[in-house]
Amino acid sequence: MSAIKVSLRNVSKVYGDNPAASLALLRNGAGRDALFASTGSTAALDDVSLDIPDGGICVLMGLSGSGKSTLLRTINGLVAPSAGQVLVDGVDLAGMKQKQLQQVRRGGIGMVFQSFALLAHRNVIDNVCFGLEIAGVKRSERLQRASTALEQVGLHAHAQQFPHQLSGGMRQRVGLARALAVQPSLLLMDEAFSALDPLKRREMQDLLLSLQREQRRTIVFVSHDIEEALHIGDRIAIMHGGRLLQYATPRALLSNPADEHVRAFFQGVDTSRYLQATDLIDHEASATAAASSPATTAQANSPALAHVAAHAPLAELLPRLTDFRAPLAVRDASGATLGLITAASALRILSRSGARI
Ligand SMILES: Nc1ncnc2c1ncn2[C@@H]1O[C@H](COP(=O)(O)OP(=O)(O)O)[C@@H](O)[C@H]1O
Ligand SMILES: [Mg+2]
Incomplete structure (x- = not known):
């Protein structure tokens, strides 16, 4: 069995004034809607446990509002859980001092967002260098690592261009290159390809898969698109209303969905492409x-x-x-x-x- 890269243990997250009281209400059977009605607090994650093995793509999949981004952000400490533990490489993030956490974020964990988040006044290569600057890497090495990353995403020829001169697909490649340049062992991607048209999205998925064949990182990828999840995921975690409904390989999900919510995602999916x-x-x-x-x-x-x-x-x-x-x-x-x-x-x-x- 492969090692576990990320382990979430009974993680809950309540956005609101008194998370402990809200959690107690939830434990006493209050639903998410009732909790919001009575306290104005949102239970974004409700008792989620999940082990993500080293060196594969785990897709967090669910409708908008199901808690995917919140879950992803607990993994790099951007969101602190209201209860439960998040371990990365066996180390509990909650036990880390702010400075340690920053170091982990800068070096070991990369993040790619849906919005390209590029700096408009910097050209492509300087955008790719940005994460390395923050991490304190010296200039010559920055440039070298950035240009390798640009080559990996097929944008080497565009190093001197500015974001406004690029298409959406190209900008997303720059975002990916920026994360890759840091050479993180763990890459978090939040709806990274969702803003792209279907053809470009497919191209980026295939690029990610081919990069993954060269260098097996652990990738946690948030998506609301089941076809995307089935295409790139080694494992898929299906989220619904802050809960984890099922966590399995694409084929196991298709052949044995845990309940109606999971099944509903597969309506209209061409099973013959996945099942064996x-x-x-x-x-x-x-x-x-x-x-x-x-x-x-x-x-x-x-x-x-x-x-x-x-x-x-x-x-x-x-x-x-x-x-x-x-x-x-x-x-x-x-x-x-x-x-x-x-x-x-x-x-x-x-x-x-x-x-x-
Ligand atoms: N910073 C926040 N403050 C209050 N509520 C939030 C915050 N972030 C997310 N939420 C709420 O938590 C729930 C889960 O959100 P999110 O994790 O963003 O879901 P997803 O990424 O699946 O769309 C939603 O109801 C959302 O409105
Ligand atoms: Mg989200």
Whole structure:
């Protein structure tokens, strides 16, 4: 198992005058709306626990107002939790002195926002240098690191231009380069691509994925766009009304949504792009087959049985299920059978996901 980069433990955040009293009301069963009506306080996060592994992209996904930005900001100490703990690399941010916290923010944690937040009077390379200046890096090294970062985002040729001369997509690349130049081990991105048109957004997502292949950082990425979450997320945390509803891989979310709120996000999503044969294994049928007789197990492993590769995409799989009354065996690369898929199990899992097929 990989190491945990960020750990949130029972984190709550109430915006308002008396967070402790508000939390007590919440614990006594007051809803978020009732709390706001009686105290004017907002429970932005309600008892969220989440472990983010080192070296992957974790997407915080939810509707506007669900607490995503607040959660993200607890990770770099911009928001102090009203209750609970936030550990980065095992260290509790609450225990840090202001100066230590600033150091962590400047060196170890980078942040990219939706609004490009570029300095209008500085050219591109000086904008990229900005974070390094704050971190106290000397000029020659600043320029070198900034130009490497600009190359990474494909903007090297534009180093001398000013923000107003750039398109939205280019400005967002500058924002990304500025964060990358600091070489943070943890990158926080808040709706970083949401202001871009769909084509540019996709381009930036792919850029992020390719950067991630070269250098595996831990990225926590806030988005309200489920397609974006499914495309870039190794894991997705679904937020609703300040609570964490489900935290799982994209495929696990699609094949097994925890409740109606999670399901609702997948309406209209083209499942066939994400689900694979292993996600449709009928675990009950497979277990029964294995238990009922050694002969059935032997049959499941028989080379003669129709089979699919574990990673076969849904699009390849579905036509075959209509052809066979018998189950399909799902085999891994070594030829071992991982389980069986029946038409009934496939339909059950797909209808549960609430997704379009
Ligand atoms: N500084 C603040 N003061 C008061 N309420 C806030 C503040 N920041 C956020 N909120 C409230 O907390 C809730 C969660 O907000 P936010 O974390 O920004 O959600 P999201 O990023 O998912 O849209 C919202 O109801 C929002 O109005
Ligand atoms: Mg937000």
